[in-house]
Amino acid sequence: MQLIIGGAYSGKRKLVRNQYNNKVDLSWLSSYESSTLGRWREVWQQDHHLVIEGWETWLCEDVRSITSLSDLRQKYNKMFKELINEETIRNKQVILIMLEMGKGIVPVEGEDRRMRDLAGWIQQDAASLSTDVFYVWHGLSRRMK
Amino acid sequence: MIIFVSGGARSGKSRFAEEKAMMIHHQRDIPSRLVYVATAKITDDEMAERIRFHKEDRTESWHTIEEPFDLASIPLKTKIGDVVLIDCLTIWLSNMLYSSDTHGSSFFTEFNEVNQIGVINMLQTLIMKAKEKHQTLIFVSNDVNEGEPMVMDSMVLDYIYELERIHQYVVKQADSAVQVIAGMALEWKGEEFS
Numbered sequence: 001m002q003l004i005i006g007g008a009y010s011g012k013r014k015l016v017r018n019q020y021n022n023k024v025d026l027s028w029l030s031s032y033e034s035s036t037l038g039r040w041r042e043v044w045q046q047d048h049h050l051v052i053e054g055w056e057t058w059l060c061e062d063v064r065s066i067t068s069l070s071d072l073r074q075k076y077n078k079m080f081k082e083l084i085n086e087e088t089i090r091n092k093q094v095i096l097i098m099l100e101m102g103k104g105i106v107p108v109e110g111e112d113r114r115m116r117d118l119a120g121w122i123q124q125d126a127a128s129l130s131t132d133v134f135y136v137w138h139g140l141s142r143r144m145k
Numbered sequence: 146m147i148i149f150v151s152g153g154a155r156s157g158k159s160r161f162a163e164e165k166a167m168m169i170h171h172q173r174d175i176p177s178r179l180v181y182v183a184t185a186k187i188t189d190d191e192m193a194e195r196i197r198f199h200k201e202d203r204t205e206s207w208h209t210i211e212e213p214f215d216l217a218s219i220p221l222k223t224k225i226g227d228v229v230l231i232d233c234l235t236i237w238l239s240n241m242l243y244s245s246d247t248h249g250s251s252f253f254t255e256f257n258e259v260n261q262i263g264v265i266n267m268l269q270t271l272i273m274k275a276k277e278k279h280q281t282l283i284f285v286s287n288d289v290n291e292g293e294p295m296v297m298d299s300m301v302l303d304y305i306y307e308l309e310r311i312h313q314y315v316v317k318q319a320d321s322a323v324q325v326i327a328g329m330a331l332e333w334k335g336e337e338f339s
Contacts, residue, residue, distance in 0.1 A: 006291075009290060101291070137324060138309065138316045
């Protein structure tokens with residue numbers, strides 16, 4: 001599993017496209033196209049790598065529920081492990097694109113704080129489970145792991 | 146030479162950029178000046194205070210130009226070989242996109258496709274003319290795109306999108322791109338020139 005992390009519009013998608021540039025087809029699961037996270041198995045086409053993006057939308061929906069943050073964190077962790085398992089079965093890669101959002105001021109609204117906390121934890125978990133981690137900054141990228 | 150410097154608020158990016166400018170100025174083998182371009186309009190006491198603080202903070206003698214809009218005119222107002230520090234792109238962009246100041250009437254007064262093309266064209270002209278005059282340009286900006294996502298606020302998202310377009314353009318043109326974290330420089334592009 002690979003993690004691409006960076007600020008909004010910093011060039012994360014472009015990095016993924018350049019990296020795999022026509023060598024392997026990519027299946028995209030994107031919250032920006034109203035996909036739900038649970039659809040990853042059906043979206044992931046055979047012999048493709050799977051790219052998952054728009055986590056902040058799903059996290060935003062999740063923090064509005066009554067589920068505790070630690071339960072939500074566990075849910076995502078479980079899913080990351082399922083993705084890694086499926087990678088081995090298919091012999092293909094999963095690429096997670098996540099938005100860096102922790103550097104502004106602490107949000108005033110409780111829900112926004114919950115969302116930012118959850119995003120930070122999930123990013124730490126994803127980074128620790130990934131074999132490769134890249135940070136994208138204004139169109140440039142740097143390997144962190 | 147083109148240098149891009151960015152980072153979070155109070156990360157020390159302006160200070161880093163100023164020190165870099167002074168270093169390059171001292172190494173110049175042709176006569177040059179240190180030029181500070183303030184893009185902030187002095188619209189209130191707080192801003193005046195910030196600019197005064199920045200002026201006092203600078204130990205060397207700097208030639209200061211206040212230019213909230215027309216960055217392409219900077220090479221015309223400066224001399225061959227000058228080291229020009231532009232502080233900063235975030236304020237300049239918000240002036241260009243949203244200001245209704247009469248001084249800016251020849252530019253754009255509302256966010257639209259025309260001014261989106263305009264900002265890149267202006268930077269392109271600035272960089273081209275500065276190179277012709279053998280100047281060093283140091284751009285300072287802010288990593289505002291790494292803060293919390295204001296998913297619901299499309300105006301903020303439009304601004305960040307546009308700012309990132311500018312950042313990526315300048316980074317592409319730059320010989321050196323540096324991220325400042327807690328006063329320390331992380332080199333992203335180009336070699337450290339000391």
